[in-house]
Structures are given as structure tokens and as C-alpha cells.
Amino acid sequence: MKKILLSLVTVAFLMSCNDAPKQKEAVSATKTELAPISDEVLETATIYEANIRQYSEEGTFNAFTQDIPKLKEMGIDIIWVMPIYPISSTKSKGSLGSYYAITDYTKVNPEFGTLEDFQNLVKTAHDNGMYVVLDWVANHTGWDHVWIKExxxxxxxDKDGNIVDPLNPETGETWGWTDVADLNYDNPKMREEMTADMLYWVKEEHVDGFRCDVAxxxxxxxxxxxxxxxxxxxxIFMLAEAWQPELIEAGFDMLYNxxxxxxxxxIAQGEADVTAWDKRMQQIDSMYSDETILMxxxxxxxxNSWSGTVFERLGDAAETFAALEYLTPGMPLIYSGQEYDMNKRLLFFEKDTIIKKKGKFYPIYEKLNALKAKHAALNGGKQxxxxxxxxxxxxxxxLAFKRAKDGDEVIYIANLTDQPLKASVELNGTxxxxxxxxxxxxxxxxxxxFGPWQYYILVKE
Structure with a gap:
């Protein structure tokens, strides 16, 4: 198996030397020897969620790979790639099915391209000083997975020996994820195979960690x-789609905020005021250890697909909360299309396409990424x-707060209402x-x- 994989890597490399010379020149110009991901990297990192199917008209690894140098220039450090594995057709939803209904953990979805294409994606990211983490779905598989039969x-x-879809452990009722089959973690052999499949991507395909679905x-x-x-x-870097503190103790680096x-x-919808934010920050202090990173x-x-676009949910406050996302302790996430002012709900089980046209938010994210990278006061990792x-x-x-570290300070002040107002802040200086x-x-x-939703990010002159 290793000899075959090494051969594939070699072929992919040789092929890449002949394709799209201008693009390859851009990649090689920024090539760096990528050090292993570390706690130091996580202090200033920004993570990007890549939806391969919808990122481009082609919906392929290669189309996304072409834009990796642009993401680097925008200031992205970690690319989280949504599930890339073959999708089950049995009980599938829509015409293409869900990324999260997997038939084989060690293969790639031909819809996106070949294994060689994915290897080139990882290599290009590494050459540009960026890390790649895979979306991992350990809770369930699709109904066509080989394990179902074997x-x-x-x-x-259930009591009659029928395999079931995932159930809510609190109620015993189905979540409605009928396109997937629930895995039995009482079986030690299954645990061994799950771990072995994760190891494959780390050892053979050189990914830098995992985002773990419903961890x-x-x-x-x-x-x-x-x-x-x-x-x-x-x-490796481990991100849990979860909030429970015990997952940090289990080895994860970051949880969802x-x-x-x-x-x-x-707050944006007028259902709460700034006290809701203050309570959340107090909750974080009491619930999590100092080394916990929140995304x-x-x-x-x-x-985006189920609750609404940024603009549907945040309206005129979208920029204000985008800035708050970066100023808050933790690591900021950009989802595919967010940088292009995407104002549509992407289809989940069908082909859709992000329109990559720079508007208001692209330069905003460039500035916010640069700010986070350069200011110790915005360190958001384990220190x-x-x-x-x-x-x-x-x-x-x-809302007004100060971030500080190693003599560096950055201040965020915002009117979190849709009305103009006047207020003083316990702050002196220019x-x-x-x-x-x-x-x-x-x-x-x-x-x-302050104007409606007006905010300031203040640094010392």
C-alpha cells in the first residue's frame, strides 16, 4: 500500500510540473519549509472552512487549489476541508447526498477529483505555509459503507437486530439523520479500525489534523x-464540533463557541443586549481552562444552509460582529464565500456555486487577518x-473591552444597537x-x- 501511495505522489508531482505554469510559479514563489503545527501557530491563526463542492463552478479539488495562494495572501493559516470521502447513495438526501454520509473513510469522492488531486491540494497548502485539517465523521457512516455488510x-x-440511524441520547428519538447509520462504540474492533483510518490520512496523506463532526x-x-x-x-491540530470542556481533556485543541x-x-436581532455578551464571557471564564481555544x-x-446567511441573521451589524469575532479570545473562522459577501443559502445536497467577486468584506478580512497576525494583544491560543x-x-x-499581552494593547468599542447614541467610555488617550x-x-x-452598529478597533498611536 505504501509503495502504491508513494508512486501516486510521485506521479502527481511530475504532472503538476506541466500544468498551469503561471499558477505553479505563484505557488513556488511563496514556498516555505512548513514546520509542524504548534501551539505558537495557534496563537495568531485564522481558519478557513473549504466547501469543495460549492467553492467553484467545477466543484473540484483542483479548482480550489488554484486559489490557495489567494487565501494565503488574505491571511489564512489553516484550511479545514469539509468531508472529501465517497457519499452513500442508499437513503441519500437530494441528488448528490450529504458529505457526512460516508461510504469509505480512506478514499476520495470522485465528484471532487482524484486522490492525486487532493495530494496536490495538501502540497500546495504546505508550500504556501498553510495547514490542512480534514472533516472527520466518527459518529456514523452512510448506508453503503462496507462495514454495513461485513x-x-x-x-x-434495535431489539430486532436492525441497524438504526443516530438517536438523541437524552430522548432516545431519532435526530432525523436518516441518511446515515449510527456506529456502535461498544465494539473495540470498530474503534481500532476508526483510529487506523484516521492514521492513514496523517501518515500517508500528510494532513495536519481533523475537525471532528458531532464529537x-x-x-x-x-x-x-x-x-x-x-x-x-x-x-496535529484537533477541532471538535462541540462545546463540552471534557473534550479538551481528551486531547482536542479547540471547541466551537x-x-x-x-x-x-x-443582539443583532434585538432579542438581547450587551449583557448577553458579558454573561457569555463570564461563562467562558468559569467553564473552560485557560488553555482552551474557542472557535x-x-x-x-x-x-448558512439551515439558519440563514450572515446578512439574514446580522443585517447591518454584519461588519460589527465580524470584527468582534476577531477581537474576542479564540480563533476566527471564515466560511467559503463569506469573504465574497455571499448572501445566499448554499444548497446542501445539490450542486451550487459561490460567486467569487470581491466586494465590501474581502478587504475587511484582509485587514482583520493582518491585525491578528501582528498583535500579541490578539493572541487567542493556549497562551x-x-x-x-x-x-x-x-x-x-x-461593548468596550481591552486585549493585552507583552505590552501590546488593542481595544474594541461598539454600539451594539441599531440606533445612534452618546456614551462615555472609561478610557483616556488618543x-x-x-x-x-x-x-x-x-x-x-x-x-x-456612536452611529448605529458603529465600532472602533483602537491601537496606540
Missing amino acids: HPDYYTQ SNVPTDFWSTAIPKLRAEKP WDGHHAMNH NFITNHDE AASYERLSTSDDNKI FTDYMTGESVEFQKDRAFA
Whole structure:
């Protein structure tokens, strides 16, 4: 198997030397010797969720790979690739089915291209100083997975011996994920094969970690056993689609900041005020260890397709909360199309296409990525910069806080309402508004005028 894979890598490399010479020149010009992913990298990193099917008209690995140098220029450090594996047709939803209904954990979906194409994607990312993590679906498989026939004991079964789709552990009722079959983690052999399949991508295809789908639905002791085996091969980055603190103890580096995301939605929609944000930050302090990294986001593949676009949910506050996502302790996420002002819900089970036309948000994300990369005050990893809430004369409407580390300071101040108002902030001095370059003076005893959803990112002049 290893000899075959090495041959494929060699062929892919030789082929890549003859294709699209201008693009390859751009890649080689930025080539770096990529060090293993580390805690230091995570302090300043930004993560990008790549939806291969919808990213381009072609919906292929190769089409996405062409844009990797652009993502590097925009300031992306980690690429999270949504599931790339073959999709089950039995009980599938829509004409193409869900990425999360997998038939083989060690193959690629021919819809996206070949294994060689994926290898080129990883190589191009590494050559551009970027890491690649794969979306891993350990909770369930598609109904066409080989295990269904060969190892039915790998699956959860009802009293009559029928394999079932995933059930809510609290209610015992189906989640409605009828296109997938629930895996049985009481079976040690299944656990071994699952770990071996993850190891394949680390050892043979050189990926740098995993984003693990519904990680909290998988027994925690599986992760605490599997993750050390993966890290025995090389340093990797582990992201859990979950919020439970015990997953950090099991070996994950980062969790979803779901409640922070929901607080932003509620504030933007007038259902809550700034106190909801303050409560969330207090909750984070009490719930998580200092080394826990939370992923901050205003959208992702689920939110976009099922809950609405950024503009549907946040409206005129979209930029304000995009900035807040970057200023908050943790790691910011950009989902495919978000940088192009995407204002449509991408189809999930059908082919759709992101229109890659630069508008308002592309330069905003370039600036925010550069800010995070250059300022220790925005470190968001396991040695994150401090977060200090600044008092204002209207704490229910004005959010003000300071991030600081190693003598560096960055301040965020925002009117989180759709109305103009005046308020003072416990802050003295003259600062540069990072987003506009203008000089701004604050005096703690003087009211300051804010427009609706107006925000400032302040750095010392």
C-alpha cells in the first residue's frame, strides 16, 4: 500500500510540473519549509472552512487549489476541508447526498477529483505555509459503507437486530439523520479500525489534523485513546464540533463557541443586549481552562444552509460582529464565500456555486487577518492575551473591552444597537482607528457619539 501511495505522489508531482505554469510559479514563489503545527501557530491563526463542492463552478479539488495562494495572501493559516470521502447513495438526501454520509473513510469522492488531486491540494497548502485539517465523521457512516455488510456489529441495532440511524441520547428519538447509520462504540474492533483510518490520512496523506463532526456524540474515551496515537505520528491540530470542556481533556485543541455565536445573533436581532455578551464571557471564564481555544464565527456550513446567511441573521451589524469575532479570545473562522459577501443559502445536497467577486468584506478580512497576525494583544491560543471589560455610561448598549499581552494593547468599542447614541467610555488617550487609519481621542468623562452598529478597533498611536 505504501509503495502504491508513494508512486501516486510521485506521479502527481511530475504532472503538476506541466500544468498551469503561471499558477505553479505563484505557488513556488511563496514556498516555505512548513514546520509542524504548534501551539505558537495557534496563537495568531485564522481558519478557513473549504466547501469543495460549492467553492467553484467545477466543484473540484483542483479548482480550489488554484486559489490557495489567494487565501494565503488574505491571511489564512489553516484550511479545514469539509468531508472529501465517497457519499452513500442508499437513503441519500437530494441528488448528490450529504458529505457526512460516508461510504469509505480512506478514499476520495470522485465528484471532487482524484486522490492525486487532493495530494496536490495538501502540497500546495504546505508550500504556501498553510495547514490542512480534514472533516472527520466518527459518529456514523452512510448506508453503503462496507462495514454495513461485513461488520453489522460495528453499528447500533434495535431489539430486532436492525441497524438504526443516530438517536438523541437524552430522548432516545431519532435526530432525523436518516441518511446515515449510527456506529456502535461498544465494539473495540470498530474503534481500532476508526483510529487506523484516521492514521492513514496523517501518515500517508500528510494532513495536519481533523475537525471532528458531532464529537460529543462519540464517547470521550475514544478520543482520549485515539488522539495520542495520532500525535505519536506528528503534531496535529484537533477541532471538535462541540462545546463540552471534557473534550479538551481528551486531547482536542479547540471547541466551537456556539453560545458566543448565538449571543451575537440575538443582539443583532434585538432579542438581547450587551449583557448577553458579558454573561457569555463570564461563562467562558468559569467553564473552560485557560488553555482552551474557542472557535469564533458568524457563519459556517450549517448556519448558512439551515439558519440563514450572515446578512439574514446580522443585517447591518454584519461588519460589527465580524470584527468582534476577531477581537474576542479564540480563533476566527471564515466560511467559503463569506469573504465574497455571499448572501445566499448554499444548497446542501445539490450542486451550487459561490460567486467569487470581491466586494465590501474581502478587504475587511484582509485587514482583520493582518491585525491578528501582528498583535500579541490578539493572541487567542493556549497562551491567549487578556480580556478586560471597560466600563461605559451605557453598558447595556455599548461593548468596550481591552486585549493585552507583552505590552501590546488593542481595544474594541461598539454600539451594539441599531440606533445612534452618546456614551462615555472609561478610557483616556488618543488612538488610531485601525480600520480607517483616523485618529480618535477618548476622555472618560466626555460623551462620545456612536452611529448605529458603529465600532472602533483602537491601537496606540
